[in-house]
Amino acid sequence: MGWLAMSRMSMGGHDTPKGYLDAQFTYERGAQDGKRGLKVLASSCVNNRVWYGAVQQIENGVAGDVFAVICLVNWNPKARDGYHFAYKQMDECVGPCEAECPERILDLLTETDKPHAIDWRARCRAAIASRRRDVPDGALVRFERALTCGDGQEAIDFRVRKDGAKLRFFRADGAGPYRVRNFYKLGWSIVLETKVHRTVFARAGEPTKEMLKCA
Incomplete structure (x- = not known):
């Protein structure tokens, strides 16, 4: 998926990238066999550059697996061209290069057998351990x-x-x-x-x- 850009007026009343993306990945929609949706359990927009979210699948009101969504963020409230906010979304299964996800979000994720997701989680854990070195x-x-x-x-x-x-x-x-x-x-x-x-x-x-x- 490519970048989606917009003005602040198009952010649905949200003042920050985090607020907008939290709402973007929390929804419920009708499907042929019931209702499906997502719910953001926890998120962080690190330096307004990368948004990390623990997102839970919801089906017919039943909570399911929790996976990580990552969004690259371009936030410039003073942009002269009117495009104040842009983001590019992906999930952990594609193995994003960005691997600074906070520990509290990683701890909410359910187990996965996807190789790229496993590698991404390991890189995030390694980054956390590195920052803790005195x-x-x-x-x-x-x-x-x-x-x-x-x-x-x-x-x-x-x-x-x-x-x-x-x-x-x-x-x-x-x-x-x-x-x-x-x-x-x-x-x-x-x-x-x-x-x-x-x-x-x-x-x-x-x-x-x-x-x-x-x-």
Whole structure:
């Protein structure tokens, strides 16, 4: 399916892409053998760029399987051409490239035997696990592939400094800071470093901690 574009006036009174898409995938229609429909159990429109929904099949009032619907979103409320909102829908069975579905939505999906859907769910889970990896302040991070810095130099090892919730990266020669886009999606590992602690010797006649413990 291609893109469907519209003005804000055509969004049925909904002020956001999420509101419109939640309503779009919640409906009930008459069929020859009764009524069929869909119901959005939970959804999220991540950065107003991708909408993820856990959508349940309804047949004659009976709740059925829950599958994932994914919509690419183009949201520009100030568009001069009048097309403020556009979306392109697909479901998990086609194996979308976008795989940032929130965990609370994944947890609502029923089991599936569709290979592309299984792969897509696994990629979403892997992305969630990656974002949960802790990167300590001062850690040395090694990337699987060299990154090109703003000055044209390439490097695989970077020292991480935390600036609140943001991560800043410095090369081994001290150059930086740099930002690494989609950091948690890249292949990287934390380099284990041996830390050498300064040895403190007691002065002559001064009791050591061991001597104090035995006193």
